[in-house]
Amino acid sequence: MKRRKWTICLLAMAVALGVSGCGRGNTVAAAEPLMLQAGPIQPVEPKRSQLIGEKESTIEYAAPLAYVLAYPHLSNEVIDNQILQFIDGLKTDFAQKYDLKDEKEKKRLSQEDCNSFLYLDYDSYIVSEDKICIIFYETQELEQKISPTEQKTNTVERVHIFHFNTKTGERISEDSLRKDGFLEAVSAYVIRYFTENEPYKDRIFGDYRKTLAPDAGRFNRFALNDKGVLLFFERYDIFPGSLGRVELLVPYSELAGLLNGVGIEAPPVVEEKEPEVKEPTEKIDRVIDPTKPMVALTFDDGPKPSSTERILDALEKNHAVATFFDLGKLVEAYPDTVKRELALGCEVGSHSYSHKNFNTLSPEAINEDVKKTAAAFQKAVGFEPTLFRPPYGNCNDTVKKHIPMAMVTWSIDTLDWKTKSPDAIMKLIRSEGNLDGKVILMHGIYETSAEATEKLVPYLIKQGYQLVTVSEMAKYRHDGKLEDGKLYGYSYFQ
Incomplete structure (x- = not known):
């Protein structure tokens, strides 16, 4: 996409959001999410993000870099500080990779010379009485000039997952949420789902049983919502790039007793009330x-x-x-x-x-x-x-x-x-x-x-x-x- 077109898009976003002010970028609260990309495929059911806190949106130009960032403000100082630190870290890493080192040349650039864009959107979920989950979707779009008349855009996508304890503000690790048997159950569900359902069953590639095995490390990161465990598979992970990022929900009913303080607790088998076991009324004589x-x-x-x-x-x-x-x-x-x-x-x-x-x-x-x-x-x-x-x-x-x-x-x-x-x-x-x-x-x-x-x-x-x-x-x-x-x-x- 040409730089001029990106500038128009960004300006349109700014107008739509009523951006004003200056300083650390133009920041306003927005009632509706800022949609930066097509939603991920959701093969189980539609995703229903819950608006937790107030949504903040930042649009900032620092040619050759540009930022369009959305994030929640929760009025919880401990959590808000961690979110801001995360965002500052993203911006710092992005600038170190793609900013110009020559300050004189950088000063000559205008807003139309932005060619490296960092986008951030998010979903938020209330997991339980004292737990929330925030999923950040990061997209980097990097324009490369191939010839005087042609440009190429490279895209990098990443997902960042945060679980927080709303009472203490502390971040909760996924390791502390899962119990023994969780990885095996998730692996089995994912393999069965992708090999039995469209559009995945005929498009999954590679040694997927090895890639999706419990010990392959693919399920150590996950997100929780009020219905189950969300898993993310990036483009070219196990499917063609045409499917984009694939998102799969594993319902809590499939993971009973395998998560700490979340979902469905499995009652001990020995506590199930046994109905009276019946004796056969007659010997079945079959031919x-x-x-x-x-x-x-x-x-x-x-x-x-x-x-x-x-x-x-x-x-x-x-x-x-x-x-x-x-x-x-x-x-x-x-x-x-x-x-x-x-x-x-x-x-x-x-x-x-x-x-x-x-x-x-x-x-x-x-x-x-x-x-x-x-x-x-x-x-x-x-x-x-x-x-x-x-x-x-x-x-x-x-x-x-x-x-x-x-x-x-x-x-x-x-x-x-x-x-x-x-x-x-x-x-x-x-x-x-x-x-x-x-x-x-x-x-x-x-x-x-x-x-x-x-x-x-x-x-x-x-x-x-x-x-x-x-x-x-x-x-x-x-x-x-x-x-x-x-x-x-x-x-x-x-």
């Missing part, structure tokens, strides 16, 4: 016809008595079975529910002990998890699992080498963990067309998934499908017995 269509329902992350028992009720009522991939720690907590799963003729496999991302674990950690889970099953139901569903479906070469069980994923993901809607789950299943030979992924820990199962099981039977276990599916519809140490994934169950 499988290999010539007829069949489908396998699978349920991860349980058992959770309230929802899992509803799922078992639906199966028993319809003389049907499913495969449950249960967590070792919950098998220990709710052995009676696991026993009922088996009594109904269902298949029960391992989903690890506590749902860690196995792609990030060492061989020693994988072996330890396998042993711990096997011991939990042995104590609860008298046998060790022979099937394993890797958490998040993650199964790299190291995982395959150290899991002494057949590894099973799925061919249809109902996204029940995301939609929490029985109607959405049913709609997705209907849209899949022919289900013969398919393995359907659901989760046994959501009441909405249990409600969907109550509709789905009779629907599938009415459509002519036999409900079978994963092992039965392999035997009758594919190529036989599931073997230890092998991965049976999406392509296998097609």
